Amino acid sequence: MAASFKPELLPMPVQEIVRNTKEVPDRFIHKNGFPQATLDSVPLMDTLLIDIALISSPSSPSVEAELRKLRSALSSWGCFQVVNHGMTSSFLDEMRHVTKQFFALPFAEKQKYSRKVDDIDGYGNDTIFYEHQTLDWIDRLYLTVYPKNQRKLNFWPEKLSKFSEVIDEYVANLKIMLDVLLKAMARALKLEENCFLNEHGEGSMAARFNLYPTCSTPERVLGAKPHGDRSTITLLLLDKEVEGLQVLKDDNWFKVPVIPHAIFVNAGDLAEIMSNGIIKSAVHRVVTDSERERISLAMFCKPNPNAEIGPLNELINADRPQLYKKVKNYDELFFQHYQLGQRTITAVKL
Ligand SMILES: O=C(O)CCC(=O)C(=O)O
Ligand SMILES: [Fe+2]
16 A cells, blocks of 8 residues: 555445446556456356255254255355245345335435445445555445444434334344354354354344446446455345346356345355355455446344454364464455455465
């Protein structure tokens, strides 16, 4: 980082840039392009459905097979899609609807919730840490939603009448899903079922409502640069109609199939660290589209920033020595690496 560069925010959201001009400003352009990003030739990844009702009923005869499927998904792809989670399709549509409703508010109204350069919560974009940082074609509203006493209500849109109500219901469902998944991940690795849950602790959940406006040069602009998430796991509600999310496996990109009633789950860097590398943090990126805008709603499930997170002792042995340092406050470390297009987890490898 140039010593003199002070972190700053983009003065105008991408939605407003698109409203004002057809040209994509230079700071969003990946100079070398990435020809395979938008081409139809990017193959679809495996569907990888995990039935969460099945894995949460230990007496079911097919639970072991489902856990094997989970282990394989976590260690090869780092992601899967959860079905049978008890949330109705119409409720998931309602979540997509409130996301769209927020971005449809007048700019002046959204501006009331603008984030500050030194805080993540609020409406806006990435912090610009470096002069030559290539920016993402995305606007978002980031809200800490759990636990309730960490909410910063001044960033919560008050014009949307049902916003808090639907968020509360969604968070309650995802909190249960998180606990079931963390236990299932331990069982899938043949560990005591609370070991990931205990390492993760009570933690927090942060919602990121994402909008990717249409982009006239999708072959040179990304909605999100390649990254592994800074969470233990991320629970993601995808746009029902517009694809855009891609996952990296063995150096090749794959499109994530849209399954409207499913929740896409990806292991984050902290799950990779806790599992001493057995679980893979899925590297993913978002491409842009010249005709259709896209939304998504990511829920990052994160440990307490002051907690020290490291590989579980049960997963360190002579054959598998400790691969990662213990880490604290991973968020902070993450952002500076991300903006340079680097992986944070590489920096904490031993
Ligand atoms: O929009 C998506 O599908 C993915 C979003 C994402 O990767 C993120 O918010 O970390
Ligand atoms: Fe992500």
